[in-house]
Amino acid sequence: MPKRGKRIRALKEKLGDRKFFTLAEATELAKECANANFDESIELAFFLGVDPRHAEQMVRGSVSLPHGTGKPVRVAVFCAQDAQRAAAEEAGADFVGAEDLVEKVQGGWTDFDAAVATPDMMGQVGKLGKILGPKGLMPTPKAGTVTQDVGKAVSEIKKGKVDYRVDKNANIHLPIGKASFTPEQIEQNAAAVIESIVKARPSACKGTYLKACALSSTMGPGFKLDPAALTSAYRSG
Numbered sequence: 001m002p003k004r005g006k007r008i009r010a011l012k013e014k015l016g017d018r019k020f021f022t023l024a025e026a027t028e029l030a031k032e033c034a035n036a037n038f039d040e041s042i043e044l045a046f047f048l049g050v051d052p053r054h055a056e057q058m059v060r061g062s063v064s065l066p067h068g069t070g071k072p073v074r075v076a077v078f079c080a081q082d083a084q085r086a087a088a089e090e091a092g093a094d095f096v097g098a099e100d101l102v103e104k105v106q107g108g109w110t111d112f113d114a115a116v117a118t119p120d121m122m123g124q125v126g127k128l129g130k131i132l133g134p135k136g137l138m139p140t141p142k143a144g145t146v147t148q149d150v151g152k153a154v155s156e157i158k159k160g161k162v163d164y165r166v167d168k169n170a171n172i173h174l175p176i177g178k179a180s181f182t183p184e185q186i187e188q189n190a191a192a193v194i195e196s197i198v199k200a201r202p203s204a205c206k207g208t209y210l211k212a213c214a215l216s217s218t219m220g221p222g223f224k225l226d227p228a229a230l231t232s233a234y235r236s237g
Helices: 002-015 023-033 082-090 099-106 119-135 150-159 183-199 227-234
Strands: 041-048 060-064 075-078 095-097 114-117 161-165 171-178 210-217 223-225
Touching (some): 023 041, 023 183, 023 223, 075 082, 075 099, 075 119, 075 150, 082 150, 099 119, 150 161, 161 183, 171 183, 210 227
Parallel strands (some): 075 114
Antiparallel strands (some): 210 223
């Protein structure tokens, strides 16, 4: 760790007093700082000018990363019909079930990274809110995870679809790839996320919406992006 600390201090000295970096620059710097003995995640963090206590200012959605997350995603599907079960399994779902799967989760099992449910199962899946909600695993129509087409939903998640939701402090934080990705792959994934969040601005939000944004590796420092420039670049696509 002392060696790593010296490297980061030297990097900060080299960068000087720069306040913001372009997305391309931040990508290169985040990769340069990702020198841990594992393949670090590359992450984006946002601070928004919303008050999540008000439903009309809630920011949530999903976005498909062009190059995926670089991490295997375990998907659980709650469905009852045989045809839907078959479609989910064919798309690569790791766990498929109906009442049996609901009971398993009620028992405390949550060894999956995303959940999909058919509308007719939501009466039962809704009972799992206190278990799945805090973990960000609750299926929702807005995120496309409550659907009749479970095969399509599973396929999208497996290919790199990620959900995001503003927390109580108006922050959004999510991984967008791995340090082993090429700079171009990281930059394209980051651009997709930034565009989605910029366009998710609630109509009830007044004043500055995107207040801060930074790109980092798991163990590295954050490199700030210019919120005004990002808003201008991605608001209209």
